[in-house]
Amino acid sequence: MNSSKRTLFSLMLLGALGMPLSAQDIDTAYKNTPIEKVFSDLREKTNHEFVYQKQILQGIKPVTCSVKNKSLEEVLDQVLRGTGLTYEIVDNTVIIRKGEKKDAQQPLSGNKRTLTGTVLDTQGEPLPGASIYVKGDTKNGVTADAEGRFTLSVPQKTKAVIVSFVGMNPQEVVLLDKTENYVVRLESSTTIDEVVVTGIVTKRKDTFTGSSASFSGEELKAVGVQNPLASLRSLDPSFNLMESDIFGSDPNRLPDIEIRGKSSIMGMRDEVSEDPNQPLFILDGFESTLETIYNLDINRIASMTILKDAASTAIYGSKAANGVVVVETVKPQPGQLRLSYNGSMDISWPDLTSYNLMNAREKLEFERLAGKYSETGVQDIIEKEALYNKHLADINSGVDTYWLAEPVRTGINHRHQLYADGGAGGFMFGIGLNYNGVTGVMKKSDRDVLGANLDLIYRVGKLQFTNKFTAQQTKYSNPIVPFSDYVRANPYYKKYNERSALVHTLMLKLYAKV
Structure with missing residues (x-):
């Protein structure tokens, strides 16, 4: 119990240390200090990031002022007075731009609309500080907050906005009729x-x-x-x-x-x-x-x-x-539910051209010359002559079995995948089903693989949890007789017996080593 309390205290302390400091009082003084150094000093004192374009600071006179027990807004009002620059504070980010200061409470005119959305990377992580601005008008822009969210007011006639981030490829987002829940995914410029x-x-x-x-x-x-x-x-x-x-x-x-x-x-x-x-x-x-x-x-x-x-x-x-x-x-992608299907098929067939085997008559003659039917005794002479004459009679009757063609066939392999993914905010999901059916070139050689996967990614604060579930079921079958036995089978054996049934016993060991 004590350990739990200490852990809770530590987390609360870390949270307190990470709180914005804009509400705290600032004591500082500047004398002929370049405005860019003023921003750097305020960044250190307040833990705020300052976003601006360097060209708008050109021609700005050095700052000379002294403040005591002032808020960040009051300091910025004094520093930027007479410079033509305005600021906007979004969470822990201060945006410096030219033009009039935005008033969050001021209602928008009828010729504008407000866009909201989230900027993420390819892993679904938010990109805080990403820049979002109207295409062709870099002055009209905002930066994403710590969760990657943004709110941008644009003219009604705006067709697209540009989203960019350091180290990422910028992306042009074409605006639709909707104004909410734009999800922009930036890819790393590193391939x-x-x-x-x-x-x-x-x-x-x-x-x-x-x-x-x-x-x-x-x-x-x-x-x-x-x-x-x-x-x-x-x-x-x-x-x-x-x-x-x-x-x-x-x-x-x-x-x-x-x-x-x-x-x-x-x-x-x-x-x-x-x-x-x-x-x-x-x-x-x-x-x-x-x-x-x-x-x-x-x-x-x-x-x-x-x-x-x-x-x-x-x-x-x-x-x-x-x-x-x-x-x-592949990880799930944020956004609206997407359903995709992938399918493919290929055909395979046996190539027996490299097998240059003897036919039945050539094989029997080879065995005779090799001495398989030679005389070794009276009993052997009778048996071997009878066996030789039987094989020769079968050959003369037309027996010449090409055993290599018996166990093979044309194989058709097909694959199918169904995948759905989506998500918004701190939750993303992906669910998929896949099937791979393989019909082997050898008869009775098959393989069926049925798979399913579920990916869940959810984020709580700065913590991300990833759950992955994968299941596979494999069914397979193999022929009883290997192909090598068909290669060694003698071509003078009959394929069918007297009852027109395939002679399975011939496929075992009915060949002779010579």
């Missing part, structure tokens, strides 16, 4: 190529000493939408997706991945639960699995970053010795 997302912090690329590569979600989708790992391989040659021909196009076989080459314990691959060469996967700041990233809907990805060298071990420890793949998902 994805100039930052490195480590999963814990985002650092400028010129301050990151390790080797890395970052790609946006749009870049990943531009090279393919099959899965994020395949797109990453196409963009960065150091990201090796080790696909084995032994497993063919099995959609349920997770690939082996190498970023920094093979480890010294490669021979223990079958004795450990995971590939010892596999990199560490980080999803939205938390450790994840290869299967989760493999199944992740590519439309949910905002960026993927590869941390390639040993510098990443300083962040994640020895688990990052094989490199790190950091995945950041």
Whole structure:
């Protein structure tokens, strides 16, 4: 209980220290002091930010005055008297401009309207101090408060306003018939190529000493939408997706991945639960699995970053010795409810042109020349001659089975994503459903992934809480007989028996090693 009381007291003390000081008395004196230095002095004394354009201060005479036990408004009235400058105080910001002083209580004339809104960054964080002004009239503007909110009076004929912030790309907002709840989202002027997302912090690329590569979600989708790992391989040659021909196009076989080459314990691959060469996967700041990233809907990805060298071990420890793949998902956007759908489809088919196999007659003759039917005893002579004659009779009757065409088919893969997001003020939400249906080239090799995600972001004062919920259900099936058995099956075996049923037993081990 005592601890709780101490914590509450500390929070209240911090709140008191952060209170505006405009209501406190100011004691100061200036003698031939440039007006810009006066603003700097008042900024230190009152914890107010001063916003102005430097050109409007040109030609202003130095300030000489003395004040005692005066409020900030009274000091500004005295300092700006006769300069042609006016001021407006919005929360902890003092806006200096030319023209008449605004009166908050003065009613607006019929030829004006008042706009209200919020300025945020791409992460949904407010941008206090952002500038909002009428396009073509920089004198008619305001700055956003500590929560990113603004109120701006504009002429009725105004078509657009400009919103800007240091380090952000300015944005032109076309005015609609509405006057309230404009939500402006500014993007950083620093592109994805100039930052490195480590999963814990985002650092400028010129301050990151390790080797890395970052790609946006749009870049990943531009090279393919099959899965994020395949797109990453196409963009960065150091990201090796080790696909084995032994497993063919099995959609349920997770690939082996190498970023920094093979480890010294490669021979223990079958004795450990995971590939010892596999990199560490980080999803939205938390450790994840290869299967989760493999199944992740590519439309949910905002960026993927590869941390390639040993510098990443300083962040994640020895688990990052094989490199790190950091995945950041798309965050909900503020504003009115938006509903989006993404769908894609691709077709795959088997390519058997590289298999130059013997036909039935060639295979039987090869086995005869190799000595498979040679004499080793009276009993063997009878059995082997009978077996050879049976195969030869089948061949003469037209048996020449091309087993490679039996287990394959044309695969159709389709993906669907439904996403809704929105929010206002201190609350944003995003909810999505996605489905990925993979029909493998091998018959009976299928993979169905159904996923759902829920993102909630809400802000209380200067605290932001983020809740993320992700669920996936995977159903898969594999053929009983691997493709390699079809490759080794003898072409002189019949595909169907006397009852016209497919001879499944032939697909097991009815071939002979020679």
